[in-house]
Amino acid sequence: xxxxxxxxxVWWTVIGLFVGSFLNAAIYRLPRxxxxxxxxxxxxxxxxxxxxxxxxxxxxxxxxxxxxxCRGCSTSISWRYPLxxxxxxALWLWVAWETGVEHWDLIAVRVLVVSALIVAxxxxxxxxxxxxxxxxxxMLAAPVLSFxxxxxxxxxxxxxEFSDGASVDRTGALLASLVGVATxxxxxxxxxxxxxxxxxxxxxxYGDVKLLGAAGGFVGPLGALAVLLIASFVGAxxxxxxxxxxxxxxxARVRARRSARSFAHSLAAARVAGQMLxxxxxxALGTALALVYWKHMRGWF
Numbered sequence: 001x002x003x004x005x006x007x008x009x010v011w012w013t014v015i016g017l018f019v020g021s022f023l024n025a026a027i028y029r030l031p032r033x034x035x036x037x038x039x040x041x042x043x044x045x046x047x048x049x050x051x052x053x054x055x056x057x058x059x060x061x062x063x064x065x066x067x068x069x070c071r072g073c074s075t076s077i078s079w080r081y082p083l084x085x086x087x088x089x090a091l092w093l094w095v096a097w098e099t100g101v102e103h104w105d106l107i108a109v110r111v112l113v114v115s116a117l118i119v120a121x122x123x124x125x126x127x128x129x130x131x132x133x134x135x136x137x138x139m140l141a142a143p144v145l146s147f148x149x150x151x152x153x154x155x156x157x158x159x160x161e162f163s164d165g166a167s168v169d170r171t172g173a174l175l176a177s178l179v180g181v182a183t184x185x186x187x188x189x190x191x192x193x194x195x196x197x198x199x200x201x202x203x204x205x206y207g208d209v210k211l212l213g214a215a216g217g218f219v220g221p222l223g224a225l226a227v228l229l230i231a232s233f234v235g236a237x238x239x240x241x242x243x244x245x246x247x248x249x250x251x252a253r254v255r256a257r258r259s260a261r262s263f264a265h266s267l268a269a270a271r272v273a274g275q276m277l278x279x280x281x282x283x284a285l286g287t288a289l290a291l292v293y294w295k296h297m298r299g300w301f
Contacts, residue, residue: 142217184216
């Protein structure tokens, strides 16, 4: 029996909403050595450690009903929780819509990747690190999933060259994925080494290197280059905007205090503070775009 495409889109969206609740747990637990995604099995309040009942774990609804506070200790619950749930649902809908509901296997892999990118993004924003479960796990999973779902690399010229026939087969997808992992990891590792030598200090986290390696496994070698270009461009724009924001704040404080501190001094301080930005979220953005839109982007590369 055929299921209406609109109902299938609703299904992917609702599942994404509940997966978002799980991702919140992963975002909180993965960076903490005394916790894991599996243990403890029940969700709990980070402040009072009280285990949550099932009706306190309903995505979005529970947060709204409780007005963003724990029922036990009344501590404010971070806005991140409803944001991650809503964002995951929206991105799952986007992936299903753009991929086509008839390609359920391709949707399943893409939403898995997007979900991992959400975890990497929010952990990196908070702690300036990317969990190995996402980066190394992605590098290991990419070749396997590429072999199982060759359509991941259907628009890859390299995968087609490796394939025996007019379309991408399992061998071609697997080899393209492996080359993509090596390309993504290698190019950013080289950039990090050159920057470290130039500046005399670590200029890029190793987690970013591994994350681009994982991305390359899903989008191929040219896709990995596209991800890096997108991430660098967007990251640069955000960095400049952040420096401008900090500069305005510092100059306003100078005027309020009637200080003699020069504009150049304020600019130097804003540049130092403004450059402290995680790169992982922008790699995640580039990966998601290349993963879904590579068919349209490949002509640029």
